Structures are given as C-alpha cells and as structure tokens.
Amino acid sequence: MSYFRSRIVIVEDNDAVREGFSLIINSVSNYYVVNGYDNAEDAIKNLKKDKPDIMLMDLELPGMNGIDAINIIKKSSPHIQLIVNTIYENSDLVFQALCGGASGYITKNTSHSELLDAIDEVTNGGAPMSSKIAKMVVASFQKNPNSPLSARETEVLELLSKGKSYSMIAQDLFVTKETAKSHIKNIYSKLQVHSKSEAIAKATKEKLI
Amino acid sequence: MSYFRSRIVIVEDNDAVREGFSLIINSVSNYYVVNGYDNAEDAIKNLKKDKPDIMLMDLELPGMNGIDAINIIKKSSPHIQLIVNTIYENSDLVFQALCGGASGYITKNTSHSELLDAIDEVTNGGAPMSSKIAKMVVASFQKNPNSPLSARETEVLELLSKGKSYSMIAQDLFVTKETAKSHIKNIYSKLQVHSKSEAIAKATKEKLI
DNA sequence: TTTAAATCCCCCTAATCAGGTGAGAAAGCC
DNA sequence: GGCTTTCTCACCTGATTAGGGGGATTTAAA
Numbered sequence: 001m002s003y004f005r006s007r008i009v010i011v012e013d014n015d016a017v018r019e020g021f022s023l024i025i026n027s028v029s030n031y032y033v034v035n036g037y038d039n040a041e042d043a044i045k046n047l048k049k050d051k052p053d054i055m056l057m058d059l060e061l062p063g064m065n066g067i068d069a070i071n072i073i074k075k076s077s078p079h080i081q082l083i084v085n086t087i088y089e090n091s092d093l094v095f096q097a098l099c100g101g102a103s104g105y106i107t108k109n110t111s112h113s114e115l116l117d118a119i120d121e122v123t124n125g126g127a128p129m130s131s132k133i134a135k136m137v138v139a140s141f142q143k144n145p146n147s148p149l150s151a152r153e154t155e156v157l158e159l160l161s162k163g164k165s166y167s168m169i170a171q172d173l174f175v176t177k178e179t180a181k182s183h184i185k186n187i188y189s190k191l192q193v194h195s196k197s198e199a200i201a202k203a204t205k206e207k208l209i
Numbered sequence: 210m211s212y213f214r215s216r217i218v219i220v221e222d223n224d225a226v227r228e229g230f231s232l233i234i235n236s237v238s239n240y241y242v243v244n245g246y247d248n249a250e251d252a253i254k255n256l257k258k259d260k261p262d263i264m265l266m267d268l269e270l271p272g273m274n275g276i277d278a279i280n281i282i283k284k285s286s287p288h289i290q291l292i293v294n295t296i297y298e299n300s301d302l303v304f305q306a307l308c309g310g311a312s313g314y315i316t317k318n319t320s321h322s323e324l325l326d327a328i329d330e331v332t333n334g335g336a337p338m339s340s341k342i343a344k345m346v347v348a349s350f351q352k353n354p355n356s357p358l359s360a361r362e363t364e365v366l367e368l369l370s371k372g373k374s375y376s377m378i379a380q381d382l383f384v385t386k387e388t389a390k391s392h393i394k395n396i397y398s399k400l401q402v403h404s405k406s407e408a409i410a411k412a413t414k415e416k417l418i
Numbered sequence: 419t420t421t422a423a424a425t426c427c428c429c430c431t432a433a434t435c436a437g438g439t440g441a442g443a444a445a446g447c448c
Numbered sequence: 449g450g451c452t453t454t455c456t457c458a459c460c461t462g463a464t465t466a467g468g469g470g471g472a473t474t475t476a477a478a
Contacts, residue, residue, distance in 0.1 A: 078354060098350040126340035127347040131330060137346055138336035141307040145287060150454060162413075163370065163405035165434065165466095178457050185437080186454090194436075196372035204371075359423060374435095374465065388425050394467080395423090403467075420478085427472075434465060440458080447451080 005029070006123060009052035010036040011043045011069070012085070013061050021056060024112045031119060038062070040069035047073065052080055054122060057102075059086040059093060067096045074101030081122040085110070091136050098137070104128035144207040148190045156183040158209050161200045214238070215332060218261035219245040220252045220278070221294070222270050230265060233321045240328060247271070249278035256282065261289055263331055266311075268295040268302060276305045283310030290331040294319070300345050307346070313337035353416040357399045365392040367418050370409045 008031050012018040015038065022033040034050045037043040040061050043050075055073065059066035070082055083104040084097045094105055103122045106114070107130040118128035129137065147154065152173075159169045170180040184199075193199045203209045217240050221227040224247065231242040243259045246252040249270050252259075264282065268275035279291055292313040293306045303314055312331045315323070316339040327337035338346065356363065361382075368378045379389040393408075402408045412418045 098347055101351055127343040131335035134336040138307055142310055163409040200372040387427060
C-alpha cells in the first residue's frame with residue numbers, strides 16, 4: 001500500500017451518489033477525493049489540475065458518454081486507473097470499457113466497503129470486477145459448445161481467421177489443397193455463408209472459433 | 210445459496226494440501242468433499258460416481274496435466290464448475306485454462322477464507338480470480354499503446370483480420386481500392402512482413418489490433 | 419521545413435477464391 | 449446392414465485478388 005494518499009476524481013451525474021462516494025472515500029486515510037463532476041467534459045478539462053491517480057466513472061452521463069471519456073482519458077493520461085461504476089451489465093458496454101482501458105468494472109449494487117475494496121485493488125495493481133462482470137469476462141474466452149462444425153472444420157476456420165490461404169492451411173494440416181477447399185465448402189454450407197469474411201464474422205459472433 | 214450441499218472433488222498431488230483443503234471445506238455446512246485425487250486420470254475415471262458440482266484442480270500433476278484434464282472434464286460434463294488452484298501465474302496457462310472452460314483461477318497464496326469465498330462465488334455463478342489473474346485477463350482486452358501503426362492503418366489491419374479483401378476494406382472505409390492497398394503496403398513495411406497472415410500474426414501477438 | 423499520414427493512380431503476374439460435381443474410406447448410429 | 453457424417457482427394461472454370469513496382473497530392477504535425 002502506498003504511503004501517499006491517492007488522488008481520486010469521481011464522475012457521476014447523480015449529486016447524492018457522488019457526494020455519498022466522496023464521504024465514504026474521504027473517511028479512510030489512504031485516499032482523498034480531489035474533485036467530483038457531473039459530466040465527463042468538465043472532468044477531462046480539469047485532468048491536468050486534478051492529477052487523479054484513480055477515477056470513478058459512471059457510464060450514463062449527460063453529454064459525452066463514459067466509454068468515449070475512458071478512451072480520451074486513457075490516451076492522454078495512461079497512468080490513471082479507471083474504475084467504471086454503473087448500473088449497466090450489458091456485455092457490449094463492459095467490453096468496450098475494458099478495451100478502452102478501464103482497470104475495473106463494478107456495478108451499482110456495490111456496498112460501501114466493496115467500493116473501497118475496489119479502490120484498494122486497483123491501487124495494488126488488480127482489476128476489481130463485480131461477480132457478474134467477472135463471469136462475462138471469463139465466458140468471453142470460451143467457445144460455443146453447440147457448434148455445427150466438426151473439429152477439423154473448426155481447425156480450418158481458425159487458420160482461415162488467421163489470414164491463411166487455402167494452400168497454407170493445407171500445408172499446416174498436412175493435407176492437399178483440395179481437401180482444405182472441401183472443408184471450407186462444407187463450412188460455408190453449414191454456416192450458410194459464401195465468403196471468408198462472412199464465415200469469420202459469423203464464427204466470431206457465435207464464438208465457434 | 211443452494212439448500213443442497215454442493216459436492217466437491219479435489220485434484221491435487223500434494224497430500225497435505227489436499228487433505229488441508231478437505232478439512233477446511235468440510236468444516237462449513239454448504240459443501241462437502243466427496244473425493245480427493247492426486248492425479249487427473251483417476252478423477253476423470255470416477256466422475257460418474259463422484260458426481261461433483263465443483264472441482265478444485267491443480268495444474269501441475271503427475272501424468273495428465275491440468276489443462277488437458279479441464280478440456281476432457283468440460284467436454285464430458287459441462288455442468289461441472291472448475292476452479293483452478295495453482296502456483297503458476299503464467300499467462301498462457303491462465304488463458305488455456307479459461308478457454309478450456311475453467312470458471313475460476315486462484316493462485317496458491319490464497320487463504321482458507323479466500324478459498325471458501327471462491328467456492329461461494331462459483332456457486333453463485335461468478336468467476337473467482339486472484340488479483341493478478343484478474344489483471345491479466347482485463348489487460349488481454351487492451352491494445353498495445355506503442356503501436357507503430359497509425360489509426361487508419363490499424364483500422365485497415367482490423368478489417369484485414371476479419372477476412373476482408375482489399376476492395377471490401379476500401380468499401381468499408383469509403384476510399385478507393387488503391388488507397389486500401391497503399392495502407393496495406395505501409396503496414397507490411399512497418400511490421401516487416403510480406404503477407405496478410407504474417408501481418409495478422411504479428412499484430413495479434415503484439416496486440417496491435 | 420522536413421516528416422508522417424492519408425488519399426489516389428498506373429502497371430504487372432502468379433495465385434487465389436468460390437462454385438460445381440464426383441468419389442473413396444473410416445467411424446458412428448440405429 | 450444401411451445410413452450419415454467426416455475426412456480425404458480430384459478436375460474444371462471464371463472472376464478476382466494479392467503483393468510488388470513505380471509514382472503523386474494534400475494536410476497536419478514536429
């Protein structure tokens with residue numbers, strides 16, 4: 001744990017919630033809230049002045065949304081640890097926030113002590129997540145168990161998705177080019193597509209690869 | 210929380226550790242350890258008999274390794290929740306375990322109460338992870354901030370990685386095919402590659418896309 | 419004012435892609 | 449035993465592509 005008090009900025013449009021967070025965070029000695037904003041624009045404008053180590057960021061904000069804010073903040077100040085705090089558990093939002101550089105994602109049913117735990121965790125280089133979010137993140141690594149494709153076809157599609165040509169796939173799998181083509185034809189027929197890009201798009205969407 | 214005691218199987222080659230876990234888990238009312246094994250083969254053989262709801266799985270085992278075991282167990286009994294418990298924090302192992310269907314990944318510096326917390330969490334549909342593991346998982350969503358590629362080039366490479374042809378990329382970006390080609394030439398030169406597959410491989414490895 | 423980025427154009431050749439049609443061997447299922 | 453799927457291989461065709469070469473212009477940042 002740091003010997004310095006980490007500087008925290010809160011971006012949250014609900015005044016009561018924002019002030020509640022401030023009180024909680026300021027009640028412990030390791031942290032203090034340097035500023036709170038009800039919109040992302042003002043928070044971004046004052047980054048240089050506030051010098052936050054950690055930001056608590058709501059996603060549903062008036063004006064600029066939280067996802068865009070995360071991208072802007074992380075580009076200009078990559079050292080800032082962003083913790084998303086929102087009611088949304090929509091998977092697109094979660095992955096957009098994480099891809100944009102959020103260090104954690106906690107939902108708004110979080111207790112005061114859990115909020116402080118989350119701040120502790122990013123301070124120690126962790127990645128705090130609500131239980132449901134962690135589950136979504138872990139699930140994103142796993143394939144669809146109901147794939148219509150055979151093991152070999154999946155293998156071929158994986159190589160196709162790596163940009164390999166028919167002949168390269170054939171080489172990798174120690175078969176002839178005609179065999180690779182044959183697999184691809186069957187993949188197209190099963191997925192009801194007519195090109196590499198459609199096949200990869202469908203396979204990615206349905207987590208077949 | 211369930212009204213039934215969840216059935217737990219432990220796969221762990223260190224006898225003392227395995228028996229320690231059993232004692233801890235059996236000391237709470239929600240769970241009981243139906244069996245413990247010092248290798249994956251025996252655990253897999255007895256799946257039908259043991260009917261575990263949750264398995265605690267070490268990765269470094271004599272004979273079959275834990276990753277292969279996870280894949281086999283998840284294929285035959287997808288309802289089983291697997292919690293990896295290992296000393297390894299190697300990123301390849303973590304992602305292999307998660308891709309294979311592990312529900313959680315905790316490292317061996319975990320306290321007794323944290324172990325029980327992890328079991329509680331999978332019981333409630335969560336995905337328990339050690340702090341470092343969660344950080345690795347979240348980091349896997351984020352791009353390399355030191356990419357040599359321009360924003361436009363990254364965009365082009367992303368489309369290329371989706372299997373799109375030069376002309377499709379041009380259409381998507383509302384430019385001519387020659388422009389798309391020009392970007393791709395620059396990408397190849399910057400990445401020092403000479404084909405789609407090499408570019409995608411390098412970009413994926415270095416998280417440029 | 420030099421550099422990088424983004425756009426566009428021409429030429430070239432070998433290779434690729436997608437479709438059709440057909441077929442043999444092995445494995446699994448009822 | 450018969451059925452289906454899977455994996456393997458082959459030939460044909462026509463349109464497109466990929467990757468390389470050579471340039472050029474405009475804008476914006478350093």
